[in-house]
Amino acid sequence: MNVLLVYAHPEPRSLNGAIRDFAVERLKAAGHTVQVSDLYGMRWKATLDAADNLGHRAGERFDPSLDSRQAFENGTQSEDIAAEQRKLLWADAVILQFPLWWFSMPAILKGWVERVYAYGFAYGVGEHSDARWGDRYGEGTLAGKRAMLVVTAGGWESHYSPRGINGPIDDILFPIQHGILHYPGFDVLPPYVVYRTGRVDAARFAIIQDELGQRLDRIDTTAPIPFRRQNGGDYAIPQLTLRDDLAPGETGFGVHVAGVHEARPPAASAIGSDAVMTP
Numbered sequence: 580m581n582v583l584l585v586y587a588h589p590e591p592r593s594l595n596g597a598i599r600d601f602a603v604e605r606l607k608a609a610g611h612t613v614q615v616s617d618l619y620g621m622r623w624k625a626t627l628d629a630a631d632n633l634g635h636r637a638g639e640r641f642d643p644s645l646d647s648r649q650a651f652e653n654g655t656q657s658e659d660i661a662a663e664q665r666k667l668l669w670a671d672a673v674i675l676q677f678p679l680w681w682f683s684m685p686a687i688l689k690g691w692v693e694r695v696y697a698y699g700f701a702y703g704v705g706e707h708s709d710a711r712w713g714d715r716y717g718e719g720t721l722a723g724k725r726a727m728l729v730v731t732a733g734g735w736e737s738h739y740s741p742r743g744i745n746g747p748i749d750d751i752l753f754p755i756q757h758g759i760l761h762y763p764g765f766d767v768l769p770p771y772v773v774y775r776t777g778r779v780d781a782a783r784f785a786i787i788q789d790e791l792g793q794r795l796d797r798i799d800t801t802a803p804i805p806f807r808r809q810n811g812g813d814y815a816i817p818q819l820t821l822r823d824d825l826a827p828g829e830t831g832f833g834v835h836v837a838g839v840h841e842a843r844p845p846a847a848s849a850i851g852s853d854a855v856m857t858p
Contacts, residue, residue, distance in 0.1 A: 580611045580799055583670035587677040587688035589619045594776055594784075595678055595731055601788055602674065602729065605795045614666055618687045624659065625690025631657050648698035656697065663695040667721060672798055673765070675755070676729040678776075682751055692759055701763040712816050715762050717808030722764030725798065728752060729771050729791070736774040748772060753832040757806055766803035768794075805837040813837070 584602060588595035599615070606613050616623075629641040634655035650656040656664075667673065677684045696702060701721065705714030714722075730752070732739065739748040752770055760767045771794050773779070773787055794801070807813045807821075814821055826834040 580671040581669050582606050582611045582613045582672045582674065582798070583616065583666050584613060584674045584676060585616045585618065585688065585691065587618045587675075587685045587691075591620075594773070594779055595676065597784065598729065598731070598773070598787065598791065599676060602676070602791065602795060605792050606798075609796060611798075614669070616663060616666065616691075618691055621659075623687055623691055624694070625687045627690065627693045631660060631694055633657060644698050644703070648703060651697040651699040660694050660697065663691065664697070664700055667695070667724075670724060672725040672727070673760075674727050674729055675760075677731075679730050679732045679751070682745070684755060696759075696763065704763075710816060711810050712819060713809075714764070715809055716757075717761060717764065717806065718810060719762070719764035724765055725768060725803065726760040726765035727768040727770065727794075727798065728755065731773045731776045733776050734774060736772075739772075739774070750832050756804065757832070757835060761806045767806065768798070768801050768803050807835050807837050 584599065584606075586595070586599050588599075590596060599617075603613050603615060627643055627647075629635045629639075629646060632646040632650035632655055634649060634653055635641065635646055650660075675684070675688065677688050683689070701719065702715065703713070704719050705711065707713050714720075732748075734745060737743055738745045739751065741747050745751070748770075756767045756770070771791055779787070809819065810816075812822075813825055821834055
């Protein structure tokens, strides 16, 4: 497989740097071809602005979506954006690796998404009608590709458990896994999360290598999270609300995962356990 690892940590000598190096070596040893987008090393520009469209005229009003669409359609995107899009099209699988900072990804990685996910590339794709609402949530430009998060968190795993103070990790990661990855079509694999990063010694790092290594060895066969497909019949269109007979009486992120609520009583708690503010 062709694997793209998008890496977002400013210190190469960090735990994240060691995990990145291990992941690249393990994937290559298994016969995969790997590219790494080291966003800090690349000095990636995180802000989406008028400069991203080389065809934007000075003094004109900047519209993020319309400028993005014009640049993508006319071939006037800045080269750094176009290069990352080519990597995404090349890849069979994409790994986003980052520390959980303030319950989300670092700003530089969010900026990578905002700029690379251009209108016409990752959104604004497909037919919009009474029968379909675009090619998204399981369909789209990146459909058929796999994606996975590798996340480090400073807190204890229990802090991100279903009843933990920080909230379930699956809920914290839902906007990334469902909104950023599943939206443009990716099949999203369960994340690999390293907790309590400040207490990782050599013995624990060996365990991380073993666990993550097994996950990477199965990157092409692991069953993805069964997110519901927007145009698969589970949602009313154009309202885009879940059918009343699916997970009746339930709300929250978990209802968008097929089988999670149907398989247990309505009073059961939502799925999850998520992420952290971490070094």
